[in-house]
Amino acid sequence: MENKTLSALLTASKMTLAGIIACIFSFLVPWTYSFWAVISVAAVTRPGLTHTYLKAIARSAGTLIGAILAYLSFWLAGHNALILILCFFTIISLVSYLSLQRSFLSYCGIIIGITVIIILSSSAQYEPITTIILHRIIDVLVGILAILLVNILLRFFFQKNEPVKENLKMEFLSNFELLFNWYENKYLIKTAIAIGFTASLTFLPWLYLKYPGGFWVTVCCLFIMEENIINVKEKIWLRFLAHVLAAAIGAISAFLIGTHQWLTLIPLSMTFFFCGYIMVTSDVYGKAANTLAIAVCIMLLSGSSEGTSLTITASRFINTIIGLGLGFFSTWLFISRKAPPPHLLEEHEHLR
Template sequence: MKSNTLSALLTAIKMTLAGIIACIFSFVIPWPYGFWAVITVAAVTRPGLTHTSLKSIARGVGTLIGAILAYLSVLIAGNNILILILCFFIIISLSSYLSLQRTFISYFGIIVGITVIIILSINNKSEPIITIITHRVLDVFAGILAILLVNALLRLFFQKKEPIKKNLTVEFVSNLELLFNWSKNKYLTKTALAIGLTSSLTFLPWLYFKYPGGYWVTICCLFIMEENLINVKEKIWLRFIAHVLAAMIGTISALLIGKHLWLTLIPVSITFFFCGYLMVINTVYGKAANTLAIAVCIMLLTDPLEGISFKIIAMRFINTVIGLGIGFVSTWFFISRNTTPPHLLEQNIKLR
């Protein structure tokens, strides 16, 4: 119990310190998407120094590859939305196949997909896609640098408190072999295609009509859909609870802080500490800790010049709820499976 509490405190401190560093970076550097650095800290922080490092590496590599794929999609499609959505379907299906693996490859896959969605959702004629990609990559790596810096400092003082995972090379090779074993992965292939189709069908209307925050519907579907309906239901519940709490935090912060940018450090720091502690101390709701931290970052930091916006809070919450509904219906219709396929029964950690 004492060890568990210490690990929870270390994770909370790690997440909070790295979050503050990333926040200061986003406030000082006059970039339009600096808050991506803070979101990166919120996303990759995990209990254990090794797991945080693995997620950081996966996010960095996934961001680079996703950015390249987004650029190639725009280059190939030009102004043709149908060709763009075809490229989108292929990329999301492939990245979803990776994200469905029960290994640390999973997080890499989902980051590739999310990066493509975010870059394509921001892409417009007033800002070159290369500029958007540059901001995305630099901001993500700034967040990674912040969390790895704090991670390294904690390792100096608590290197025996959070053990380093062994045999990562052996595990990676065995997982890579399973990745290309199509006969064992037929369930995942079908699921990945369903996720690609659902994501494309939700993203296509947004490309045409550009309704506020509509791409969050697609991102939500990408996060919650998998081959097991029971797990999808749990993800929906946890994601909903996380966004209810985030909306409450955002609303209270908007009323008390408004446009005072530096004061947003207070709710962000409190949220990060709570989430870091929760992900260790509670095995059920701790799964939603990263989601809660990310949602709070988006609601509080998306528009630093205008301050905390009720509009952004509402857009994020409403589109997330819509995405949860569509993701559930699509899972039930296309890939409803209440039991886990035999080859996925191994108790591997899924860093998703």
């Protein structure tokens, strides 16, 4: 029990310290989306060095690949929305196939998809796509460097008995080989196409109407949809709880803090510490810790220098709820399954 409590406190401390570093960076840097550095901390933090390191690698690789694919889509489509949505459907279907793998490749696939969505949605609001891509990559790398630096320093001062995982190369090669086993994974292809179709249907209206935060519906579908409806229900429930709590934190902060940007460090730090702690101490709600931290980042920081906004909080919450509903309906309609196939029943580390 003492070891678990110490691990929880260390995870909470490293998440909080790295979050503060990334948050200060986001306040000092003048571009619009610098808060993605803080989101990177919220996303990749896990107990222990190995899990954090793996998610950091996957997020870095996914961001770079996603940025390239987003740029190619933008270049091919020009101002033609039909070509853009066809490129979008193809990319999301392919990366969904990757994200459905029960391995650390899964998280990389999700990040590729999210990066494409974020960059295309930002460029659709008339910001230069090359600038958006450059800022996105820098923000992600700053956040990752912050959490890895704090992680290594804490591990240096607080030696843990948890060993660094070995044979990562063998595990990667094994997972990569399974990725191209089309016969074993044929049911995943259908699932991936369904996810791509749903994501495209939710993204297309936003391209034309540009309603506030509408692309978060697409992001939500990408996160929750998979081949197993039982897992989808669990993801929906945990994501719903996380966003209810995040919306409450965002609303309270909007009333108490308003436009005082630097004061957002207080609720953000408290949230990060709480998330880092339950990540270790709760087997059930710990699964939603990263989701809660990310949601709070967006609600508190995406208003930039204007401070915390009720409008942003409401927009994120409403679009997430819509995404949960559409994601569940699409899963039930197209790809509902009660259990994964036998070859995926063995325990793989799943970092979604």
